[in-house]
Amino acid sequence: DAGVTQSPTHLIKTRGQQVTLRCSPKSGHDTVSWYQQALGQGPQFIFQYYEEEERQRGNFPDRFSGHQFPNYSSELNVNALLLGDSALYLCASSSPVGGYTFGSGTRLTVV
Amino acid sequence: KNEVEQSPQNLTAQEGEFITINCSYSVGISALHWLQQHPGGGIVSLFMLSSGKKKHGRLIATINIQEKHSSLHITASHPRDSAVYICAVRMDSNYQLIWGAGTKLIIKP
Numbered sequence: 100d101a102g103v104t105q106s107p108t109h110l111i112k113t114r115g116q117q118v119t120l121r122c123s124p125k126s127g128h129d130t131v132s133w134y135q136q137a138l139g140q141g142p143q144f145i146f147q148y149y150e151e152e153e154r155q156r157g158n159f160p161d162r163f164s165g166h167q168f169p170n171y172s173s174e175l176n177v178n179a180l181l182l183g184d185s186a187l188y189l190c191a192s193s194s195p196v197g198g199y200t201f202g203s204g205t206r207l208t209v210v
Numbered sequence: 211k212n213e214v215e216q217s218p219q220n221l222t223a224q225e226g227e228f229i230t231i232n233c234s235y236s237v238g239i240s241a242l243h244w245l246q247q248h249p250g251g252g253i254v255s256l257f258m259l260s261s262g263k264k265k266h267g268r269l270i271a272t273i274n275i276q277e278k279h280s281s282l283h284i285t286a287s288h289p290r291d292s293a294v295y296i297c298a299v300r301m302d303s304n305y306q307l308i309w310g311a312g313t314k315l316i317i318k319p
Contacts (some may be wrong), residue, residue: 132306141296142253144306155305189253191307198243198258199307203251 103192103202111182112180112210119193124192125200131173133165142189148173185209213237214218216297216310224318229284233297244271244282245296287317
């Protein structure tokens with residue numbers, strides 16, 4: 100049984116570009132949360148998707164947007180990349196009664 | 211004051227020692243998670259607790275709901291246990307996890 104799958108694992112982008120990160124949740128999980136973890140810091144909550152809707156959002160600008168598909172997979176989109184967007188982006192899936200399963204993350208470097 | 215407090219912030223021990231990491235929280239929760247992150251790596255969920263005690267191999271996690279406190283214990287510690295251990299709570303009234311600052315554990319051979 101696969102856990103959470105994130106792609107790509109590493110990515111280098113230029114300032115001003117746009118990026119899309121992908122997440123496939125663990126089988127049986129219907130909720131996907133995205134976190135940003137800057138180097139040496141704890142994860143910061145970006146948003147959570149449930150039933151294809153953004154259910155809750157953290158303190159991130161509108162440049163960060165997402166989507167959840169009918170198969171529960173999710174995308175995180177970041178527009179107009181800034182150097183400060185360089186971080187490890189973590190996806191976590193969960194179910195209403197279960198715990199969280201985390202992906203290995205996507206390491207985004209903005210140059 | 212943070213809603214989730216962990217102690218110690220850093221811990222260095224010799225191989226074989228018994229390790230305890232503590233977590234206190236100030237909000238109503240539906241579950242508490244202990245997570246592990248190796249340097250540069252993703253996050254692995256070790257335990258999810260809503261009451262009592264859980265054991266997996268050399269790891270033991272306990273929670274006291276009345277005292278709003280949880281502990282993670284590692285028996286017979288090994289250098290490969292070196293990582294950051296994070297306590298995170300799922301609140302009754304919130305969908306996101308609230309994270310502790312993490313405990314950086316180093317086990318020396």
